[in-house]
Amino acid sequence: YGVDKIFIADDKRLEPYRTLPHSSLATHLLKQEDPQIVLFGATSVGRDLAPRLASALNCGLTADTTILDIGDHFVKKEKKEYKDLLYAIRPAFGGSIMANIINWDQHPQMATVREGVMKKEIFDKNYNSEIVEMDVNSLVNEEDFVVKIIERHIEESDVNLKEAPIIVAGGYGVGSKENFERLEELAELLGGEVGGSRAAVDAGFIDHNRQIGQTGTTVRPKLYIAAGISGAIQHTAGMQDASMIISINNDPEAPINSLADYVIQGDLGVVIPKMIKFYKANAK
16 A cells, blocks of 8 residues: 655644644645545544544544445435445444445545454555645744643553453353453463453453443454453454354354354353363363
8 A cells, every 4th residue: 555645844842742733734734635544543643633623624424333334325305315424333232233424525535443353455666646735834823833842641551452362251140250260360361361252341350441342442463362252343343354163152042153263052161171171281
């Protein structure tokens, strides 16, 4: 992949991020270029900047999308078909449905996208990009720099679910915080990380920074072991692209089983200890 055009605003006053100057620059750029689609990362910066630009440009914004697609849409009221629209897809109503959000009558079409949703592509070193330098002084008023950053404290996280090759995740069916310790032991033996569903987090079984799903982290591990997870859309949206999924559940009708490559039907209190024992006995 490559970028056709890169806009650079090189000014020391723009670091670190502040809302007003960055909003002024981005608003000017979008009005000038008039793009059809604008995407932001669903980060602290993206969640602050995107709604301000949507308001300035009088267009819609879909937050925390987990799937993006391009397609046509027929509007019955207008009896007209619109081509190549952005389908911003995300769970809604507590994860009970997947909402397809389309904006056909205003542009740009804007969305913030959860980290980990897009796969990394191979960069083409021979791709020629056009570099455009922006004149910050002519585009940003001095009043926009009224907020001064005196000091910043950045908290470092010891959890790295996005890069973990193996994830052992537990749901409400694990039963307790103590039972999660078994999952942690298995994850450590496998060289992976432990995660949890929103239900497990809400129950206090595991910390929020290990939550996987729409309101947590989107992951793509090589192996995803789902223990005691029913498989609500809110959760599966964040792990469905794992290379291999193993479901451990005593409910044969659990929705997550339809996603799984392998299903182990049984009691977690029996299955997990057996997996730990087997791995210890056979690991070199």
